[in-house]
Amino acid sequence: MSDARVTLAPVTDVLPAPAATSAALEVLHRVFGFESFRGRQGEVVDAVIAGGDAVVLMPTGAGKSVCFQIPALVRRGTGLVVSPLIALMHDQVDALRAVGVRAEFLNSTQSISERQEVERALLAGEVDLVYIAPERLSNDAVRGLLDRVAAGPGLSVFAIDEAHCVSQWGHDFRPDYLALADLVGRWPGVPTMALTATATDATHKELTSRLHLENAKHVVASFDRPNIQYRIVPKDDPKQQLLKLIQDEHKGDAGIVYALSRNAVEQTAAWLAARGVDAIPYHAGLDARIRAANQSRFLRDDGVVVVATIAFGMGIDKPDVRFVAHIDVPKSVEGYYQETGRAGRDGLPATAWLAYGLQDVVQQRRFIDQSVGDAAHKRKQTANLESMLALCETVGCRRRQLLAYFDQPTDHDCGNCDTCLVPVETWDGSVAAQKLLSTIVRLQRERNQRFGAGQIVDILRGKRTPRVEQHQHDELSVFGVGADISERGWRSVLRQLIAQGVVQVADDYGTLGLGALGPAVLKGEHPVRLRHDLERSSSGAGSKRAAPVAADLDESSHELFEKLRAWRAGQAKEQGVPAYVVFGDATLRALATERPQDRAALSGISGIGAAKLERYGDDVLSILAA
Numbered sequence: 361m362s363d364a365r366v367t368l369a370p371v372t373d374v375l376p377a378p379a380a381t382s383a384a385l386e387v388l389h390r391v392f393g394f395e396s397f398r399g400r401q402g403e404v405v406d407a408v409i410a411g412g413d414a415v416v417l418m419p420t421g422a423g424k425s426v427c428f429q430i431p432a433l434v435r436r437g438t439g440l441v442v443s444p445l446i447a448l449m450h451d452q453v454d455a456l457r458a459v460g461v462r463a464e465f466l467n468s469t470q471s472i473s474e475r476q477e478v479e480r481a482l483l484a485g486e487v488d489l490v491y492i493a494p495e496r497l498s499n500d501a502v503r504g505l506l507d508r509v510a511a512g513p514g515l516s517v518f519a520i521d522e523a524h525c526v527s528q529w530g531h532d533f534r535p536d537y538l539a540l541a542d543l544v545g546r547w548p549g550v551p552t553m554a555l556t557a558t559a560t561d562a563t564h565k566e567l568t569s570r571l572h573l574e575n576a577k578h579v580v581a582s583f584d585r586p587n588i589q590y591r592i593v594p595k596d597d598p599k600q601q602l603l604k605l606i607q608d609e610h611k612g613d614a615g616i617v618y619a620l621s622r623n624a625v626e627q628t629a630a631w632l633a634a635r636g637v638d639a640i641p642y643h644a645g646l647d648a649r650i651r652a653a654n655q656s657r658f659l660r661d662d663g664v665v666v667v668a669t670i671a672f673g674m675g676i677d678k679p680d681v682r683f684v685a686h687i688d689v690p691k692s693v694e695g696y697y698q699e700t701g702r703a704g705r706d707g708l709p710a711t712a713w714l715a716y717g718l719q720d721v722v723q724q725r726r727f728i729d730q731s732v733g734d735a736a737h738k739r740k741q742t743a744n745l746e747s748m749l750a751l752c753e754t755v756g757c758r759r760r761q762l763l764a765y766f767d768q769p770t771d772h773d774c775g776n777c778d779t780c781l782v783p784v785e786t787w788d789g790s791v792a793a794q795k796l797l798s799t800i801v802r803l804q805r806e807r808n809q810r811f812g813a814g815q816i817v818d819i820l821r822g823k824r825t826p827r828v829e830q831h832q833h834d835e836l837s838v839f840g841v842g843a844d845i846s847e848r849g850w851r852s853v854l855r856q857l858i859a860q861g862v863v864q865v866a867d868d869y870g871t872l873g874l875g876a877l878g879p880a881v882l883k884g885e886h887p888v889r890l891r892h893d894l895e896r897s898s899s900g901a902g903s904k905r906a907a908p909v910a911a912d913l914d915e916s917s918h919e920l921f922e923k924l925r926a927w928r929a930g931q932a933k934e935q936g937v938p939a940y941v942v943f944g945d946a947t948l949r950a951l952a953t954e955r956p957q958d959r960a961a962l963s964g965i966s967g968i969g970a971a972k973l974e975r976y977g978d979d980v981l982s983i984l985a986a
C-alpha cells in the first residue's frame with residue numbers, strides 16, 4: 361500500500377447541507393418515482409453530495425445503486441461507476457435510460473466507434489453516469505480520458521460497486537479491483553464510494569484498507585431481509601420436494617435453484633423442464649454462448665427458473681426473483697446468505713428454501729479433507745461448515761441465528777421462518793446417541809473397523825443385509841438395539857449428532873468416529889437434545905405459506921395485475937429489455953390495487969417517475985379504465 365496517499369477530510373467535518381437533502385429528494389421523486397429514501401440511503405447520499413467518501417455495507421436489495429446514482433445526478437459532472445460484470449452492464453444502463461438518465465458504459469464488448477462516441481459524449485459533459493469494467497481502468501488511455509473529464513465537465517462521484525471483489529480471501533476476488541486503489545484520491549474533490557452486500561467484518565476491514573477509505577463515512581445497515589421467509593427441510597427426495605415447492609407456492613415465478621455439481625445442475629434442470637417448469641441450466645462448464653443466452657432469458661422473460669452452481673448470481677439485479685432453493689447445503693453461512701439474498705430484492709414476499717440431509721454433511725466434510733490447502737485453511741473451512749450446519753439444525757428462529765452470525769443480534773423471533781411458523785419439537789436423544797456411539801466404538805475396539813452411516817444404521821436396526829452377514833456384524837452386542845427407530849429416524853439422529861460435534865466424519869470414505877463431545881455423551885455427562893424432523897408436507901410449507909406476489913389480491917385486482925403483466929411483457933419484448941426495466945412487480949401491484957385514474961394519481965405510484973409517466977402513462981391508464 362502506498363503511503364503517499366491523499367487523505368480527504370473526514371466527512372464528519374462537513375455538515376450535510378439541508379439543500380442537498382431536498383435536491384436529492386427531488387431527484388428521487390422525479391427520476392425514480394420513489395417516495396422516500398429507504399433505510400440509510402439518505403444518510404449516505406447526503407454525505408456524498410457534501411463531498412465526502414463513503415463505505416456502504418447494505419444487504420442485497422437494500423438499494424445501493426440509489427446511493428451513488430442520486431449524488432451523480434445532483435453533483436456537477438459524470439458519475440463513474442465500476443461494476444465487475446460486463447454481461448450485466450447493459451441492463452443497468454438500460455434501466456437508467458428507461459428513467460431518463462443519460463447513462464453509458466465502457467467495456468471490451470464495444471466497437472471502436474462505439475467507444476469513441478462515448479468518449480466524445482463524456483468530454484462534452486453529456487453523460488450523467490458511465491459504467492466501466494475494472495480492467496478498463498488499468499488502461500492509461502482510459503485514465504487519461506477520465507483525467508480530461510475531471511478537469512473539464514467534471515466527475516461527480518467515483519463509485520466502486522461490488523467492492524468486496526478487492527478482497528483476496530473472498531469468493532469473488534478480481535485482481536483488477538486491486539488496481540483501483542491508486543485511483544482513489546487521483547481526482548481531488550471527487551468523492552469515492554465503495555459498496556458491497558458482504559456482511560462480514562473481515563471483508564469490511566480489508567476493503568477499507570485496500571481502497572484507503574479509513575476516513576470515509578462508514579454505513580453498515582441491518583442485514584435483515586424481513587421479506588425473505590427462511591425454510592430448511594430434511595432432504596428426502598430433493599427433486600420431488602423442489603417440484604412441490606414450485607407447484608404449490610411458486611407457479612410461474614422466477615427462481616434460482618442452487619446445486620453443488622454441474623451434473624446435478626443439468627439433471628435437475630432437465631427433470632424440472634420435463635415436468636412443465638420453465639427451467640434452464642447455468643454453470644461455468646457450459647458453452648459461453650449458451651450460458652449468456654440462458655442468463656439473458658432468466659433476466660428478460662417472466663417466470664424462468666435457473667438451476668445453477670454458485671457461479672451464477674453476483675450482480676444479477678433482477679428484482680423479482682421469488683424464490684431461491686438450495687438442493688445441497690452451502691459451504692458457509694456467508695455463502696448461504698449471499699445466495700438466498702438474491703430473492704425478493706423488490707421487497708415483496710420471497711422464499712429461501714434449503715433441503716439438507718446426512719449425505720450433504722458427509723460430502724462437505726470429504727471436500728474439506730480433499731481440498732488442497734494448509735491446516736489453517738481447513739480449520740477455517742470446517743468452522744464455516746459447522747456454522748452452516750448449526751443453522752440447519754437450530755430449533756430456534758433462523759433469522760436470529762443468521763443475524764447473530766453477522767454480529768447483529770436481535771432480541772425477538774422473526775415470525776417468518778419455518779421454526780417460528782411451525783415450532784420444532786425436541787426430544788431427549790441421549791440414549792439414542794449412546795447406542796450409536798457404542799456401535800462405532802465396538803466396531804473399532806472389537807473389530808478394528810470403521811464404517812459409514814449405512815452400515816451403522818443397519819446394525820442398529822438389526823437388519824441382516826449381505827454386508828452385515830459378510831462381516832458377522834449380527835454377532836455384535838449392539839446388533840438390533842435401535843430397532844425402535846426407523847431408518848429415516850436414525851439418519852436424522854446421525855445428521856444432528858454430526859452437526860453437534862458428537863459424531864465425526866473421520867475420513868474421505870465417510871466413515872464415522874467419535875467427535876469431540878462423543879466421550880462425554882457416552883458417559884452420560886452431556887445430554888443430547890434432538891429435533892423431531894416433522895413428517896410435514898415434504899416441501900416444509902408448514903401452516904403458512906409465502907404469498908406469491910399477487911395471490912393475496914382480491915379477484916378483480918388479481919385479474920388486473922395479470923393484464924398489466926401481459927402488457928409489460930409485450931413492452932419488454934418490443935424494446936429488448938428485461939420486464940423489470942419497464943415496471944417492477946411492486947409497481948404493478950400498486951397499480952392493480954390503487955387503480956389511479958389520472959396522470960396525477962399515477963405519478964404518486966412508487967416506481968413511476970417523470971420519464972415513465974410520459975412514456976407509459978396513457979397505456980396504463982387505458983388498461984386501468986377498461
Ligand code: ADP
Nearest residue numbers: 394396397398420421422423424425426679705
Ligand atoms: P442493491 O444493489 O443494494 O442490491 P438495488 O440498487 O439493485 O439494490 O435496488 C433494489 C431494488 O430496490 C430496486 O428494484 C430499486 O429500484 C428499489 N429501490 C431502491 N431504493 C428505493 C427506494 N428508496 N424506494 C423504493 N424502491 C427502491
Ligand code: MG
Nearest residue numbers: 424425521677
Ligand atoms: Mg447492486
